[in-house]
């Protein structure tokens with residue numbers, strides 16, 4: 264009898280693990296929609312909170328509903344004093360994603376609903392986490408410099424509060440708030456990416472939301488996922504000037520020594536639609552700031568790659584992390600805080616997936632092919 268053929272789906276490429284109503288990622292056409300709305304329309308018109316409501320309720324809010332959600336998030340954005348004390352005790356050169364992971368895990372201890380799994384409790388926790396994660400991302404760059412964190416304001420949106428809590432300036436710069444809002448809308452949700460899958464895997468064992476989000480932050484940290492925005496900026500800074508791009512490309516990429524960070528995607532084999540929006544925004548912000556040097560480095564490198572046979576054959580295009588690095592750098596956000604900003608945007612998508620998983624759960628438990636030795640006989644320790 265012949266053994267049935269085993270197919271290994273390494274990296275789970277193309278494997279459909281469940282259904283979702285949250286987003287559609289069409290990698291062939293370079294199309295992204297959230298619950299029916301094109302990402303381009305949402306980026307042009309939506310407040311981050313409108314997108315949060317859309318993901319959580321499957322429709323856009325009216326004015327009252329939007330204001331109610333905004334107010335609830337703002338009212339729950341304060342970081343518990345015990346968590347702030349813990350943050351102040353950390354080494355100032357800690358990796359900011361590790362800081363965020365530790366802080367979110369600790370938030371569970373101060374959330375009255377942390378072990379309550381009802382849909383209502385999960386919605387309350389999602390609201391709190393949306394506000395608190397933005398407050399944490401704003402607080403850490405201040406705390407590590409010895410500055411006091413700033414409390415969120417009840418009358419601000421998430422983007423306004425983030426910029427206000429980072430800079431301490433009220434009102435926060437409208438240009439910065441608009442750019443952060445657009446960035447957050449673009450990064451809120453994206454199908455079965457690594458961190459969202461992590462969220463759902465943890466949720467599937469009926470574990471709690473804080474455990475799921477802590478795991479998601481850990482997986483977003485990696486340079487092949489959310490960590491790519493920081494890596495992309497470090498690469499632009501290493502290149503230094505538009506005049507150096509060609510030599511750098513020939514030395515590092517043509518030789519096959521390195522990958523261009525912020526280029527390539529498991530699903531998109533066409534231009535990532537988020538990258539197109541962010542490129543425009545990066546260019547406008549850079550020109551308005553009077554310093555286009557970093558935008559030009561990025562754009563020249565992307566153009567070189569797009570004209571190169573290697574990148575053409577493999578359908579490698581800039582992804583969301585490429586131009587978002589320029590947007591965030593132009594706004595004076597510290598480079599190592601770029602990935603935490605990704606996390607503070609994706610929190611709404613993660614919590615939406617957690618709730619979708621909880622509503623129709625099946626334990627995620629794939630299999631693996633054993634290729635180690637079989638039938639060894641035990642050797643006592645003195646005979647090994």
Ligand code: CMC
Pocket residue numbers: 456486487488489490491521522523524525526527528529530577579582583584
């Ligand atoms: N630069 C140079 N070559 C690349 C790159 C790149 N950025 N990305 C992929 N390739 C090559 C790769 O070497 C391989 O070549 P070959 O077929 O000769 O072995 C081919 O393209 C396919 O690569 P892969 O790693 O099998 O493809 P994948 O679809 O699994 O990779 C990826 C997706 C994101 C891991 C990869 O494109 C990459 O490492 N990009 C750089 C990191 C990055 O920007 N990550 C952010 C991803 S999007 C946002 C997010 O999820 O956070």
